[in-house]
Amino acid sequence: MVNHRNNTPRTKVSISGVILAGGQGQRMGGVDKGWVPYQGVPMIERVVSRFQPQVDELIINANRSIDAYRALGLQVVPDIEGGFQGPMLGIATGLQAAQHDWVMFVPCDGPFLALDLVEHFYQAACESNAKIVVAADGEFLQPMVVLLHRQLLPNLLQALEEGERKPDRWYASVGMAKVVVDSDSLRNFNSLDQMNNV
Template sequence: MNIARDRITAGVLAGGRGRRLGGVDKGWYRLDGQPLITRTLARVAPQCAAAVISANRSLARYRALGHRVVPDDGGDFDGPLAGIAALLQAAATPYVLIVPVDTPALPLDLAARLGAALHASADLAVASCAGRTQPLHALLRRELLADLEAARADGVRAVHAWHRRLTCVSVAWPDCDAFANVNAEADARVIAARL
């Protein structure tokens, strides 16, 4: 089904530890001179009605970008599910496009393609490439918040484990470079050479 842009909030996950990058806040890691958060917002915000950032440090700095910022409820690097819960809670639209802050080349048609694939009986649409699911690149119904909280209460900590409880539609992408993420300096060099 086609989901209008004004019914989707972009939810940016910016709460990781950045251990392999020396513990830096990944959103502020500079790739070719530009912070990852700036690159991510430039690609995803035009696809949606609004953008919300989930973070657990540098909150004032993120707010200065002009978007709503919410702390994940773990407050102590509690993992992506805590960030997703915070984003679903904060969204004012029926759909949330979840993306991580560290994929600087994410598709400019991510919301449109996932929205076109999401049918009435599915809970979410998730990107995939070369047979590999990209669980942090997904369009979710905001109403999944209650199920997510129940899953977390049951001890679920991995995004893919939560997705297994749901009805998912997988959307294949031909270009896997769109989902390449910056986890280490070596990743940054490879991705910067392609941008």
Template sequence: MHENSNTPRESEAITGVILAGGQARRMGGQDKGLLSLAGQPMIHWVLEALAPQVDHLLINANRHHHRYQRFGHPVIPDRLPDYPGPLAGMLAGMETAATGFIAIVPCDAPLLPGDLVARLAQTRDEQDADIVTAQCGGRLQPTFALIRCTLATDLYEYLTSGQGKIDRWYRQHRLAVLDMEEQAEAFINVNTPEELEDLETRFRQE
């Protein structure tokens, strides 16, 4: 990640965590990160966009570890059983990262903007936040976020108490919201075969 100043907070390293641990029920249980898009697994496009923005990368996956390992980054499973949702992947990343913050993105968002992490970090610094998440169309996009890793114990307790809503956990901490209305396409993701086909058409046209 390119540094803009020498202040301790802004120069702190960030680990990117790609969330690929879900069950993808609406995709018939297929592993979304490995679905083909323009001749490459979808996670390829996410990695390509995220890698220049962070200092380290982790892939959170609960299936097909050997296939994800081919991308050359550590693959970490959820610590908790039974697919408890994206928060479990975030927890795995927070516990594994050796940096102060992780930047999370989903594996099915191949139009990730190249300045996402820098903008999240700038908002963190301006508002002294522990968590920064993106917002578009008046709605939070909670799987695009920057999270302080020291919150891992709190998140573990939240999950093991039976809670699972991302927004609710975020709001228990110093949360800042980054409005990205002008980059709405960044949050186009793939939940159905039809959405994958639409995205394939878009990639072919570019």
């Protein structure tokens, strides 16, 4: 079980959180990235400790190491279709499993997640009236750090059925707001070399 803080800013509405841990980890040699240790602590535990205080329920989307993820005391949901079909399927799975209308997604390999991330994204959603709020680092979108409204689930399922697998392209087709986030808090690891150089 992971210990959590209680002094993190919270939104006035209930928000579900989903950690995307369902990938193949190809650029890390096929390992399950959530369980790769960073400074002696598995990355999934670092993400949970920073993310869980910001949301009202926390779900992990994973396609392997299911029992290990469940041992964290969280709900774990595998993709609604098998075959490691990419993060859009994980997002659809998370939207289906979530109890609340707004759902915040983050990757399992982002151990520096901002402690006020969800608050900023929900504020941007209110100000823009957008149903999709996605992170940007000032130059590029970071499509795995995104707040979505569950109303978009039918649209997303339709896009998947039509073969769409690129989240940023789907976001653009629906309409999105962007939140510029400090690049350090968005830093994730796609290789062991990257991790060792931090």
